[in-house]
Each structure stands twice: as structure tokens, then as C-alpha cells.
Amino acid sequence: MYVAVKGGARAIENAHAWLAEERRGDPGVAELSVAQIRGQLTLAVDRVMAEGSLYDPDLAALAIKQARGDLIEAIFLIRAYRTTLPRLGATLPVDTGAMACDRRISATFKDLPGGQVLGPTFDYTHRLLDFKLAAEAAQPEAERAAPDLRPKPRVTEFLNQEGLIQDEAKAEDAPPDLTRAPLEFPACRALRQQALTRGDEGFVLGMAYSTQRGYGRNHAFVGELRIGTCSVEMEIPELGFAVEIGEVEVTECETVNQFAGSKTEPAQFTRGYGLVFGHGERKAISMALVDRALRWRELGEDDTGAPAQDEEFVLQHADNIQATGFLEHIKLPHYVDFQSEIELVRKLRAAAGEAPDD
Amino acid sequence: MIAARRCWMGVLAKARPERLAECVARLGEEPAIHWLRPPEVGAVMVRGRMGGTGAPFNLGEMTVTRCALRLPDGTVGHGHVQGRDRRHARQAALVDALMQGARAPEVEATVIAPLAEEAAAARRLRAEKAAATKVEFFTMVRGED
Known part of the structure; x- marks a missing residue:
């Protein structure tokens, strides 16, 4: 028997309002802009684009902000957005x-x-924390040389x-798309x-x-x-x-x-x-x-x-x-499934109780 | 014609939308346009090649905005630009149409040339920074005598 349960709408709404407040953090500290995330957390943006499978740095930066920096949640947002876009075709393979x-x-x-x-590159850095970065206002400039x-x-x-x-082997067949x-x-x-x-x-x-x-x-x-x-x-x-x-x-x-x-x-x-x-x-x-x-x-x-x-x-x-998606769904209500498991365990225990102890 | 058009369409697609808008504004009053396809945001599947040179595979999608318009003289312009900026696609299509008509030299000088120069300068700057990180190896000679 499937029993539908209603309720929780107010709790959900309030939870989301609190989430928004927590996302913003201390109002005494300047809010992060999407442009800052895009420009300064570029490797996080890149990872969200790669695993979100959608190249759009502005959207990836917005997703990171919305997800409070949880990159898998951000990738989820990008994947969901992606499904709303019409597919306009495929490009030539990049050279x-x-x-x-x-x-x-x-x-x-x-x-x-x-x-x-x-x-x-991070290679050849000593992986020592650089406390100068905590002091802000650095304006480093890269060296330049004759370009090739x-x-x-x-x-x-x-x-x-x-x-x-x-x-x-070079080929031009359209590849299958998962x-x-x-x-x-x-x-x-x-x-x-x-x-x-x-x-x-x-x-x-x-x-x-x-x-x-x-x-x-x-x-x-x-x-x-x-x-x-x-x-x-x-x-x-x-x-x-x-x-x-x-x-x-x-x-x-x-x-x-x-x-x-x-x-x-x-x-x-x-x-x-x-x-x-x-x-x-x-x-x-x-x-x-x-x-x-x-x-x-x-x-x-x-x-x-x-x-x-x-x-x-x-x-x-x-x-x-x-x-x-599959992992986290098990935290959502499974009251009925679990009720049936409890019934079963109780029955087994009752049956065992009738048997002589040893 | 096709080679030249491919070239300017590439410049327009890669331009920063706000820079393109500034350049287009310098052309004066815009001609009336008739939409053949109003700007539409979508995704295209970007492909790569296995081993860099082999058979293609799907790397992932990229946001794209496309549109097509017609000028009063009947010239058709197309805009296909990366991202979700409808105005960018519109300006690209408008310039594409103008580049096919009598105003081409003026549009080339006001829009295409400066944007192409800026793109080349930006590319050159990155190449200069990369060049400064090129490794110069020294061979250590071990003296045996």
C-alpha cells in the first residue's frame, strides 16, 4: 500500500530562506560577485564547465555562487540548465x-x-601557504618575452x-552521443x-x-x-x-x-x-x-x-x-519502505522468540 | 568572398559584446532590420579528436546565440556567437549584412579592423607571457680532469 503524505511546505520554504541567508554569509563582508568568481576562481569554474559538460564561464560562476562553492551541486545546476537549451548542431572537431x-x-x-x-603552473611551487595573499592589494604582473x-x-x-x-586512424563519422x-x-x-x-x-x-x-x-x-x-x-x-x-x-x-x-x-x-x-x-x-x-x-x-x-x-x-542523485535520494523520506522492514524484523524476532533459547 | 566573410564573422563572434556594441555605435544610425530568425539561445556539441588527430568524439556543449536578419536593400546577415548575449548575435548579424554592401570599407575600418587588432594584441600578450616561462636548459658539464 502506498500512503501519500502531505506537509512540510512551510518548513521547506523557511529552510530555503535560511539557505539564502547562509549563502550570503556575514553582511559586514562584501558580497562575492559572479565576475569575481569567474575571474579569480577560474579553476573551479573550469571544473564546473568540464563536468557540467557546458562551456559557459558566466553560468559556471553563477552556479558556484548559488551552490555556496559546492562544485558537484554547481555541476548539477549546469546539467539541469543544459537540458533547457535547444541543440543547434555540432561543431567541427577542434584542432x-x-x-x-x-x-x-x-x-x-x-x-x-x-x-x-x-x-x-602550480608545479615547482613549494606548497607553502602564502600569507601575503591574505593581506590583499597585490597587483602582480607576469614577465614577458618575445612571443612564438x-x-x-x-x-x-x-x-x-x-x-x-x-x-x-583519422575518420569523420559523427560520434555517438551519450x-x-x-x-x-x-x-x-x-x-x-x-x-x-x-x-x-x-x-x-x-x-x-x-x-x-x-x-x-x-x-x-x-x-x-x-x-x-x-x-x-x-x-x-x-x-x-x-x-x-x-x-x-x-x-x-x-x-x-x-x-x-x-x-x-x-x-x-x-x-x-x-x-x-x-x-x-x-x-x-x-x-x-x-x-x-x-x-x-x-x-x-x-x-x-x-x-x-x-x-x-x-x-x-x-x-x-x-x-x-542516487546516493542522496536515500536521505529523502522512505517512511513506508522502512515501515515494512520494521514489520518484517518484528515478525522474525517474534518467530525467534517462540523458539527455545540456547 | 567566402574566405573574407568567414574571417569577419569569426572576428565578430570572438569580439567582446560591449566592444562590438561600441564600434557599431560609431557607424551612426542603424538601418531598419527585418528578423528572419530572431536571436535564439541554444547549445552546440563541441567535438574533439581522439589522439588529437583521429576520429571525432563529443567533448561537451557550448552556449551559442544565433540569428538572421535582412536589411531594407535585401542583404541577409547571419550571427552565430558563443554565449547567451542576444545583442551580440544581433550586432554580429547586422555587421555581417553591412559588410556585404556598399558600406563595407567604412564598416571594415570602424568595426572589423579594430576588433581584429585587439584580438591579435590579446593573443600576442598571452604568447609573450608564455614565452617568458619557456625553459632554457643548461647542460652541467662534469669535469673528469
């Missing part, structure tokens, strides 16, 4: 080879054309010229990449780390990591040609992984690939490692039973909105 790089490093070649460009506006060649291209790395059709297994690599790029950073990081610790090891080197802006072009049917409609900042990671070879095929390195919206190198590297682990079948490797090789396990648990 990351033409990226205007803020950062570009390689862990495999020291002297590569285009050089090792560190960009605005040429596109940076890909590290994997050098290896490919010698045939030392597995080739990436936001339009339910995920089915086995999933193709394009679907896996879509799921990973919008997947939870912590989950994808944990999966990637597990491969490094030996659960589906694939011995990855970061062949190249680049962060910068890419132009976005789209075919406009009314015009009959493609135009640039904007730019996105992305992080790309290409890993060079353990080689495969046989009596008939010469030894060759294999690849993993990560690409995410915004400045998110932890996520991009993680994605590349997990991508590589999930390719065991096509590369003729053994299924070692490692979690990172199990695409159903990885893809079904990578989405933090699906996960939090």
Missing part, C-alpha cells in the same frame, strides 16, 4: 594542433621544437614519423571518451592512479601536455560553409604507453588521450591513463580483472551527478 598554448610540456623529450613552456605564435608540433607526430607509435542515447556495452572509444571527459575528476583520478599502482598497469609517459585556446568552427547550413563561432580553453594530454609487438608486428608504443574543457591537467592526464587502460581489448592485451579495465564499472560510476 588542438593549432592551439594558442599557454602551457606545453613534454616529459619524454627535453629539446622539442616549440620548447617546454611552463605557463601559469607558431603552432607547436605534436610529440606523437615525431614518433609517428618513425613508425614508433601506433597511428591514430546525452542522446543510453549507454550500451561494449561502448566504442568515442563514447568512453565522452563519459570520461565529463566524469568526476576524483573518480577518474582514482581509476588512473589504480593503473599506476598495478591494477591494469600500462606504463604511461606524458608525451605531451598542452593548455590553451582553440578556435571552434561550425558548419552553418544556411551559408554552406563553416564559420568560427568562438573559442574554448582546453587541456590536452597525450600519453606514450607501453609498447606492443609480435613476431609479425614490430614493437610500437601505444597511446592514451585526454581532452577536457578548461585548465584541468590532473583530469586530462587521468583521462588519458584510463582511456589507455580501457583499450586493452583492441590492443590484444589480457583482461587482468583490474577495475580500470572494466568499462562498465568505469563508465557507469564516473558521472558524479548520476552518482550523487
Whole structure:
């Protein structure tokens, strides 16, 4: 029997009013503006765009403010908003080879054309708290040098010229879209990449780390990591040609992984690939490692039973909105379900009570 | 013509909406427009390529505003711009239409050229900052004698 219970409307309203007050915090302290969040908490904004799967820094900043800094709640708001937008089409694939790089490093070649460009990185900082930041009013200025506006060649291209790395077959087929059709297994690599790029950073990081610790090891080197802006072009049917409609900042990671070879095929390195919206190198590297682990079948490797090789396990648990939705629903009223469980336990206990004690 | 139009449409799409509005204001009174498609906010699916050069996959969506309008002389202008700013799309479509007509040289000089220069300067500035973080390696020579 299902019993509907009404009530609680006033409590809910008052809870939301209190939430708004708590969000604002001490009125004696200046209110955060969306522009401040967008401009100064950029990595949080980037994460919300990547996992919200919608590139719009203003909306991501607003979501962070509304969510009181809870990034998963902010991602939830973005995902919900996204469903209200009509889909106007798909862009041409972004050309990351033409990226205007803020950062570009390689862990495999020291002297590569285009050089090792560190960009605005946390690397090599000492991770000591900087109390100067608490004092405000700092107006730091970056150093400048003669710019190199040429596109940076890909590290994997050098290896490919010698045939030392597995080739990436170019294709133009429209990829399947997991936001339009339910995920089915086995999933193709394009679907896996879509799921990973919008997947939870912590989950994808944990999966990637597990491969490094030996659960589906694939011995990855970061062949190249680049962060910068890419132009976005789209075919406009009314015009009959493609135009640039904007730019996105992305992080790309290409890993060079353990080689495969046989009596008939010469030894060759294999690849993993990560690409995410915004400045998110932890996520991009993680994605590349997990991508590589999930390719065991096509590369003729053994299924070692490692979690990172199990695409159903990885893809079904990578989405933090699906996960939090199911997880958090158990805190909502389950009075009737629980009532039936209580009845059952009472009956079992009563039946046990009739049996002799020992 | 197509190459030139692609170029100016790109400049208009990437311009900051308030800067575009300032430049358009300098053109004087705007011509009457007839909407073929009033500004509409939506999303497009941005794609990437596996391995950077391989088969495409869906990276995630991006907000876009599009519109189409007609000038009294019949010229049609299209605006497809990133973000949710309807006015940005409108101004982009208006300038796209004007660039196809007799006023093109004036519009090029007042709107397109300054916006293109600003975009190039902003890109150059970031490239300069990046260049300052390029690593210069020193080889440490270990003396054996």
C-alpha cells in the first residue's frame, strides 16, 4: 500500500530562506560577485564547465555562487540548465594542433621544437601557504618575452614519423552521443571518451592512479601536455560553409604507453588521450591513463580483472551527478519502505522468540 | 568572398559584446532590420579528436546565440556567437549584412579592423607571457680532469 503524505511546505520554504541567508554569509563582508568568481576562481569554474559538460564561464560562476562553492551541486545546476537549451548542431572537431598554448610540456623529450613552456603552473611551487595573499592589494604582473605564435608540433607526430607509435586512424563519422542515447556495452572509444571527459575528476583520478599502482598497469609517459585556446568552427547550413563561432580553453594530454609487438608486428608504443574543457591537467592526464587502460581489448592485451579495465564499472560510476542523485535520494523520506522492514524484523524476532533459547 | 566573410564573422563572434556594441555605435544610425530568425539561445556539441588527430568524439556543449536578419536593400546577415548575449548575435548579424554592401570599407575600418587588432594584441600578450616561462636548459658539464 502506498500512503501519500502531505506537509512540510512551510518548513521547506523557511529552510530555503535560511539557505539564502547562509549563502550570503556575514553582511559586514562584501558580497562575492559572479565576475569575481569567474575571474579569480577560474579553476573551479573550469571544473564546473568540464563536468557540467557546458562551456559557459558566466553560468559556471553563477552556479558556484548559488551552490555556496559546492562544485558537484554547481555541476548539477549546469546539467539541469543544459537540458533547457535547444541543440543547434555540432561543431567541427577542434584542432588542438593549432592551439594558442599557454602551457606545453613534454616529459619524454627535453629539446622539442616549440620548447617546454611552463605557463601559469602550480608545479615547482613549494606548497607553502602564502600569507601575503591574505593581506590583499597585490597587483602582480607576469614577465614577458618575445612571443612564438607558431603552432607547436605534436610529440606523437615525431614518433609517428618513425613508425614508433601506433597511428591514430583519422575518420569523420559523427560520434555517438551519450546525452542522446543510453549507454550500451561494449561502448566504442568515442563514447568512453565522452563519459570520461565529463566524469568526476576524483573518480577518474582514482581509476588512473589504480593503473599506476598495478591494477591494469600500462606504463604511461606524458608525451605531451598542452593548455590553451582553440578556435571552434561550425558548419552553418544556411551559408554552406563553416564559420568560427568562438573559442574554448582546453587541456590536452597525450600519453606514450607501453609498447606492443609480435613476431609479425614490430614493437610500437601505444597511446592514451585526454581532452577536457578548461585548465584541468590532473583530469586530462587521468583521462588519458584510463582511456589507455580501457583499450586493452583492441590492443590484444589480457583482461587482468583490474577495475580500470572494466568499462562498465568505469563508465557507469564516473558521472558524479548520476552518482550523487542516487546516493542522496536515500536521505529523502522512505517512511513506508522502512515501515515494512520494521514489520518484517518484528515478525522474525517474534518467530525467534517462540523458539527455545540456547 | 567566402574566405573574407568567414574571417569577419569569426572576428565578430570572438569580439567582446560591449566592444562590438561600441564600434557599431560609431557607424551612426542603424538601418531598419527585418528578423528572419530572431536571436535564439541554444547549445552546440563541441567535438574533439581522439589522439588529437583521429576520429571525432563529443567533448561537451557550448552556449551559442544565433540569428538572421535582412536589411531594407535585401542583404541577409547571419550571427552565430558563443554565449547567451542576444545583442551580440544581433550586432554580429547586422555587421555581417553591412559588410556585404556598399558600406563595407567604412564598416571594415570602424568595426572589423579594430576588433581584429585587439584580438591579435590579446593573443600576442598571452604568447609573450608564455614565452617568458619557456625553459632554457643548461647542460652541467662534469669535469673528469
